[in-house]
Amino acid sequence: MASLPNLTDKFRKVIFNMAIAHFNVFLMINLMLATMGRFVSSASIKQKEDLVEKVNSLNIDDVVEDMQNFLKHMKNGTIAEERSFHYNRLDPSNNMPGANYMGTGLSTMVNLLQLGKVAYEFENSVFGAASCTFCKASLMFIKYYLDRDKELEEVVADAKMLCRGVMVISYRVCKGLVNLFTKEVMTVVKTSNQTPEQMCGFMFGEACNNPENLDHEWRPWVPPGGPLMEASPVTKYNGESISILHISDTHFDHLYKEGSNAECGEPMCCREDSGEVRREEDRAGYWGDFRKCDTPLRTIEDMYSHIASTHPNIDFIYWTGDLPAHDIWNQTKEGNKEIVRATARQLKKFFPHVPVYPALGNHESVPVDSFPPPSVSAEEASMSWLYSTLSEEWGHWLGENHKWSITHGAYYSMNVAPGLRVISLNMNYCMNKNLWLLLNSTDPANELQWLVFELQLAEFKGEKVHILGHIPPGHVDCVKVWSQNFYEIITRYSSTVTAQFYGHTHTDEFQLFYSHPDHVPSSVAYIAPSVTPYYGLNPSYRLYTVSAKGEMLDHHTWIMDLEVANANPSKDPPWYLLYSAKSSYNMPNLSPLSWQVVVEGLQTDGEMFNMFYKHYYSGSKTRPPCDPACRHRLICSLVSGKSHSKEEMCKGVSVRGSRMEVVTGWWNWWNLSSWWIW
Secondary structure: OOOHHHHHHHHHHHHHHOOOOOOOOOOOHHHHHOOOOOOOOOOOHHHHHHHHHHHHOOOHHHHHHHHHHHHHHHHOOOOHHHOOOOOOOOOHHHOOOOHHHOHHHHHHHHHHHHHOHHHHHHHHOOOOHHHHHHHHHHHHHHHHHHHOOOOHHHHHHHHHHHHHHOOOOOHHHHHHHHHHHHHHHHHHHHHOOOOHHHHHHHHHHHHHOOOOOHHHOOOOOOOOOOOOOOOOOOOOOOOOOEEEEEEOOOOEOOOEOOOOEOOOOOOOOOEOOOOOOOOHHHEOOOOOOOOOOOEOHHHHHHHHHHHHHHOOOOOEEEEOOOOOOOOHHHOOHHHHHHHHHHHHHHHHHHOOOOOEEEOOOOOOOOOOOOOOOOOOOOHHHOOHHHHHHHHHHHHHHHOHHHHHHHHHHOOEEEEEEOOEEEEEOOHHHHEOOOHHHHOOOOOHHHHHHHHHHHHHHHHHHOOEEEEEOOOOOOOOOEOHHHHHHHHHHHHHOOOOEEEEEEOOOOOOEEEEEEOOOOOOEEEEEEEOOOOOOOOOOOOEEEEEEEOOOOOEEEEEEEEEOHHHHHHOOOOOOOEEEEEEHHHHOOOOOOOHHHHHHHHHHHHHOHHHHHHHHHHHOOOOOOOOOOOHHHHHHHHHHHOOOOOOOHHHHOOOOOOOOOOOOOOOOOOOHHHOOOOOOO
8 A cells, every 4th residue: 555656646647648539619509699688578478388389390491591581681781771660569579670581480589589588598507498499590500601611700790790680689798709609619510520409419418308419428437346445534633523615606706896787688787887877776786786797806805804704713615616707708818817816816815824625617718618628739729728827826725746637627636634535527528518528528638537546546545535516417507428427436436425516506505416226315416605696696605514534514504695785885794604504404414315304305395495495595585486396496406416317316306395485387587688697
């Protein structure tokens, strides 16, 4: 065993040098998602359902043809002459220049976008058939140009023209997305040999009925067997418990301006350029806002100051990513690098002697969600601009020994205390909107094979492991094949991995993993609520208590009461303990089995679910009501450590009980005006 550290280094270098399959692509949907807007019609629920059904039955070729005809009319000036068009009170969706030239396919798609159905699905990651149809239409629009050998400049010009013609979101947002995404989107669609149906099926899984695609079937090698050694105790000096702070999704907005317009109609507001404030209640709050606004610096620094004074004995900080704001149409690589540096400086300033263990979020890249694997060597498709910055900033806490894996794939493994190892994963290699995966999804950056290697070494040495990441592996934003492979790895090493820690959703939740074939709960993924209030949330952070054996003893979630804080801007904002998991849910411990008992209680006890739902929204009073379908969906997500497998994972979920917060039909999803927030 004395030579094990040398073997570890040797095998790490082997992993580093292993060849990975070629990738080449990125995000296309983002370009067309720029056209999604807010619902403005007074259509009945029946009319909305009929429209969704009509869209799902569209001939996608007809939609693309309608788009091209519409563009021809825009180019020849026909639509420009209609700027003084008549107002159709019977059909408000036709009250835009050129509506008469759209054709049935395009006008139906535009009506869907105005309805907000696609926006709702993307924003809440509850993808359905509407998202799948929209995805296929978007990809075929791009293929139309590629099949005719059109130049990039023409595609960009036509896309911007559509931004003006299909006016369901501001032109500046649409134009910014076109500028950022078009080149990578064209590269992906041009290089891929898959059909739009196959590509959308890979990205949206269940929403497209999980079509079979042999191009994306792969498995890492996982050794059989179980633990070979008795676990060593996790100790800090003389064996007392460890206190861990978890912060996630800060989304620092350096341009936040109190008093600015918080109802700007764009995906992010509360800035000086967010437009005129027409009503006093539309003004952005001093400490943040419940609407589509991110976190001002003063709120982040006040949180850190509060934590440092209230919890002086923190041993580690788990920092699980998403640092930039949500203005994804307006970002630059230099700007996002500075946000990474600024956020790291904040942590060093307020916690100078506390080790920080970071994980990378999906918003750190430009364009958002774009993470080409290291096999892509072209400068314009390289992640070296970001990973080298991470290596510099994270190196303050991690040291030089982990530089190779961070610059290679933004992941690392580190022994943080006797008997305890932290493994931080780059979950963007499972991100469904990372279109680079379309060309080759086989274990990007060799991350999962490296993970198996690290877990096997930990098992040899009797270590316990905490896994950090940003996107929860069971979330629909994680592609099915990656999630399934990760699930099998966790099942194999469930006695070694004592807990997992993620962010991304902005809400307070968890995911359970189960062993085979007895379906016994074997691992828990803790999903921390966000620091940003985006949107409808109170700023939050969490503290974990870990035993000397590496077991989770309890977690405590703290929030800022944003409503009270904004009502008294001259006073220090109130931070308070929202709940203790062990106390609130009457748990004997935080074992996977105890969390399974909680899940069963949430299905039968309405009052218990209401308490969970309050925690889910960080105690915010602005949370929407939750009907039985909503309740079933949330509970289903708690037992789904494997993505796009609801039929398998949720077959035992049944909602019963009384005194629930209930609303009939869809809650007000038509008021959602942006596409996705995570």
